[in-house]
Amino acid sequence: MMRTSTDQNLGRSGLSERNEAPPATRSGRRARGSFVTAILAAALIAAVTLSVSVGPVGIGPAKVWGIILHHLFGLGDPSSWTPVQDNIVWDLRLPRALLGVLVGAGLTVVGIVVQALVRNPLADPYLLGISEGAAVGAVAFIVWGFGAFGVASTAGAAFIGALGSFILVYLLAFRSRNLTPLRLILAGVAVGYALQAIAHFMVLQADNPGQTNAALFWLLGSLAKARWSYLGVPAAVVGLASVLLMGQARALNALAVGDETAASLGIGVERLRRSMLALASLVIGVVVALSGSIGFVGLVVPHLVRLLVGADHRRLLPAGLVGGATFLVVVDVVARMALRPQEVPIGIVTAVLGAPMLMWLMSRRSEVG
Amino acid sequence: MTDEPDEGKEIHHEGILTVRRKTILVCMPGLIAALLLAACATRTPAAGPTAAPSPSAAGYPVTVADCNGINSTYHSAPKRVVTLAGSSELELMYWLGLGDRIIATGFRPEPGTFPPQFDAAAQGLPKLSGKYEAGGSYKPPPKEELLSLEPDFVISGFSSSFDAEGAVAQKELAEGGTNSYLMFSTECDSARNKPLEDLSLVYRDIDNLGKIFRVQERAAELISQMQTKVSSVQQRLQGVTDRPKVFAFEFDEGAETPLATGNRQTINAVIELAGGRNVFSDLDKGYENVNWEEIIKRDPDVILIITYGTGNDAENAAGIEKAKAFLSGFAPIQNLRVVQEQRYGDLLYGLGSVGGVRNADAVETLASILHPDLVKPGS
Numbered sequence: 120m121m122r123t124s125t126d127q128n129l130g131r132s133g134l135s136e137r138n139e140a141p142p143a144t145r146s147g148r149r150a151r152g153s154f155v156t157a158i159l160a161a162a163l164i165a166a167v168t169l170s171v172s173v174g175p176v177g178i179g180p181a182k183v184w185g186i187i188l189h190h191l192f193g194l195g196d197p198s199s200w201t202p203v204q205d206n207i208v209w210d211l212r213l214p215r216a217l218l219g220v221l222v223g224a225g226l227t228v229v230g231i232v233v234q235a236l237v238r239n240p241l242a243d244p245y246l247l248g249i250s251e252g253a254a255v256g257a258v259a260f261i262v263w264g265f266g267a268f269g270v271a272s273t274a275g276a277a278f279i280g281a282l283g284s285f286i287l288v289y290l291l292a293f294r295s296r297n298l299t300p301l302r303l304i305l306a307g308v309a310v311g312y313a314l315q316a317i318a319h320f321m322v323l324q325a326d327n328p329g330q331t332n333a334a335l336f337w338l339l340g341s342l343a344k345a346r347w348s349y350l351g352v353p354a355a356v357v358g359l360a361s362v363l364l365m366g367q368a369r370a371l372n373a374l375a376v377g378d379e380t381a382a383s384l385g386i387g388v389e390r391l392r393r394s395m396l397a398l399a400s401l402v403i404g405v406v407v408a409l410s411g412s413i414g415f416v417g418l419v420v421p422h423l424v425r426l427l428v429g430a431d432h433r434r435l436l437p438a439g440l441v442g443g444a445t446f447l448v449v450v451d452v453v454a455r456m457a458l459r460p461q462e463v464p465i466g467i468v469t470a471v472l473g474a475p476m477l478m479w480l481m482s483r484r485s486e487v488g
Numbered sequence: 489m490t491d492e493p494d495e496g497k498e499i500h501h502e503g504i505l506t507v508r509r510k511t512i513l514v515c516m517p518g519l520i521a522a523l524l525l526a527a528c529a530t531r532t533p534a535a536g537p538t539a540a541p542s543p544s545a546a547g548y549p550v551t552v553a554d555c556n557g558i559n560s561t562y563h564s565a566p567k568r569v570v571t572l573a574g575s576s577e578l579e580l581m582y583w584l585g586l587g588d589r590i591i592a593t594g595f596r597p598e599p600g601t602f603p604p605q606f607d608a609a610a611q612g613l614p615k616l617s618g619k620y621e622a623g624g625s626y627k628p629p630p631k632e633e634l635l636s637l638e639p640d641f642v643i644s645g646f647s648s649s650f651d652a653e654g655a656v657a658q659k660e661l662a663e664g665g666t667n668s669y670l671m672f673s674t675e676c677d678s679a680r681n682k683p684l685e686d687l688s689l690v691y692r693d694i695d696n697l698g699k700i701f702r703v704q705e706r707a708a709e710l711i712s713q714m715q716t717k718v719s720s721v722q723q724r725l726q727g728v729t730d731r732p733k734v735f736a737f738e739f740d741e742g743a744e745t746p747l748a749t750g751n752r753q754t755i756n757a758v759i760e761l762a763g764g765r766n767v768f769s770d771l772d773k774g775y776e777n778v779n780w781e782e783i784i785k786r787d788p789d790v791i792l793i794i795t796y797g798t799g800n801d802a803e804n805a806a807g808i809e810k811a812k813a814f815l816s817g818f819a820p821i822q823n824l825r826v827v828q829e830q831r832y833g834d835l836l837y838g839l840g841s842v843g844g845v846r847n848a849d850a851v852e853t854l855a856s857i858l859h860p861d862l863v864k865p866g867s
Contacts, residue, residue: 174779174781175779175781175782175784175785176781176784176785201823202823203784203787203823203824205823206784206819206820206821206822206823207781207784207820210819210820211779211780211781211784211820212781333741333742341745343744343745343779344744344745346819347819455779459782460748460768460771460776460778460779460782461776461777461778462745462777462778462779
């Protein structure tokens with residue numbers, strides 16, 4: 120599988136080959152991790168099926184899969200469904216489910232990585248002010264309608280904003296020789312608050328209620344903008360970054376214990392932290408640009424998955440990838456259907472569903488974190 | 489009727505005394521004008537008509553209830569009017585020929601959104617320093633700024649003009665002797681407890697303002713003109729059983745997750761009267777953000793593109809073309825009949841989406857779009 124090949128890459132780059140988890144229950148845990156990941160993968164397929172099967176227009180699952188298989192492989196008889204049903208499944212529901220997969224997976228993987236990098240269980244993907252930067256870009260585009268650097272969409276503007284905030288945090292924290300987690304957190308928080316203030320100020324400057332609504336809808340986060348043409352870039356970025364991050368799983372294990380431990384194992388702590396944060400920021404920039412800042416997923420799903428498979432990043436990252444995707448796809452189904460025809464902002468549903476899940480798992484397992 | 493004088497109320501003498509004292513303080517700079525004092529000293533419901541300190545003009549006093557159920561008694565026609573929202577209530581003032589009574593407006597309408605004959609005057613009004621903010625909430629004009637103008641009548645279409653944090657509440661105005669009126673036809677919750685299917689709320693506002701300003705003839709004329717237009721459309725549509733399903737698409741509010749206009753929106757009444765059916769007539773709300781699938785499911789016969797407009801015909805046309813280009817290029821709806829046949833109409837927001845005199849024109853225009861063989865535009 121993917122994991123073995125990246126382990127080999129890792130071995131060649133010599134970053135962390137000597138770090139091993141405690142040997143006592145290793146094989147047992149590994150088996151459990153693979154088992155949970157397999158279950159989560161099955162759950163993800165079920166969640167995507169559910170997501171494309173439910174909606175205001177009733178279309179049976181057989182017909183739904185007929186439409187999808189027909190588009191993918193030319194199978195099936197298109198005359199057994201109407202062109203409108205085809206549009207609904209192929210142009211509305213499936214891109215939306217897939218965007219949910221990408222956003223959920225991206226947020227969770229990055230959440231896991233950032234929590235390890237700064238050794239703080241309260242860290243989340245938005246720690247570095249990336250989402251606030253994206254918000255500034257998006258709101259500026261919505262309110263003033265200008266395209267900085269020729270961008271022609273809210274998503275493009277959001278990504279440029281995310282990039283800008285990353286550079287700011289970099290200037291504040293990364294230039295120091297000694298990049299401690301605390302310094303990183305403080306830089307991220309400072310930049311995040313400053314940019315949030317700017318975004319709010321710009322919303323206040325919006326004259327027309329339409330702009331204000333658009334800006335607020337964006338700030339709350341939504342998967343409603345999913346279209347096929349928007350999915351290519353995030354798919355490539357989330358996929359590639361996940362492979363690269365999983366390749367550093369052993370190094371993350373060492374880093375989670377402590378900088379000294381990692382250094383004693385021959386890991387270039389500073390270089391690793393910088394490169395992984397850059398990668399994480401890239402993923403978050405792309406994800407937030409399309410979905411707005413959907414909260415809670417990147418903070419809580421990592422803990423949920425950790426309770427299921429343990430803290431070893433070699434199991435945690437793949438399980439998080441699949442688990443985060445599943446979680447967000449299910450949450451989006453609830454957001455769409457709970458108060459039909461109203462769409463509930465997805466960030467509200469993530470918290471409503473995620474918090475009880477976390478508490479339930481915590482009460483079942485004593486070893487948290 | 490709701491606008492009958494409320495004579496059943498007990499009069500508390502102490503209450504009147506306190507009220508008078510406050511009134512005089514507030515009105516101190518205006519004491520020179522006896523008429524102004526008369527207007528200032530009015531207060532309801534504690535002070536009934538009998539509390540009038542000076543002889544009333546002919547036809548007064550008159551008591552009128554507003555959307556919040558506040559009964560205000562008028563002893564003469566208001567002369568210093570502030571329109572707090574600067575939208576529907578301001579337009580109605582102009583329709584009634586009362587533009588010269590307005591001393592300030594909370595907001596000016598977007599240039600070109602008012603009927604051309606009123607636009608220049610509206611743009612020239614002194615503006616108070618309030619501001620609309622995120623989420624449709626709003627920062628009202630500072631209390632002192634409003635009170636220092638010594639208005640004798642404050643009117644708005646939106647309850648937030650009186651309820652918002654920092655706004656001067658209607659009760660507070662009444663205690664200072666200033667009458668206020670929250671319109672029924674714009675967004676009045678108490679009047680929207682059932683689907684809007686006619687223009688009766690607009691008629692009620694016109695009628696009430698006619699009484700308050702003693703311009704009943706003009707009010708009656710406006711109402712009868714509107715009713716004539718609407719009933720002429722109704723006559724032509726008599727026997728029509730095919731009521732096209734209309735999706736009112738407020739393009740300026742965002743196209744990705746479109747706004748559905750429910751049955752508590754003025755456009756619902758306009759569509760009904762124009763011989764159509766709102767695809768979201770089952771939605772007991774003003775507005776709702778929905779998924780496009782809801783629109784596909786409801787399979788509209790006509791998409792009515794609603795834009796705010798700028799007063800510039802070329803810009804308006806460009807805005808409508810932009811909406812049409814979106815509809816024709818948006819993959820998920822390409823197989824809808826309404827898109828394939830391009831059955832689109834367009835209407836300015838100010839005409840059909842907010843209660844007012846022009847709603848009757850909107851009914852005519854929309855009827856000519858929905859039933860072109862029966863109703864000709866402008867007929």
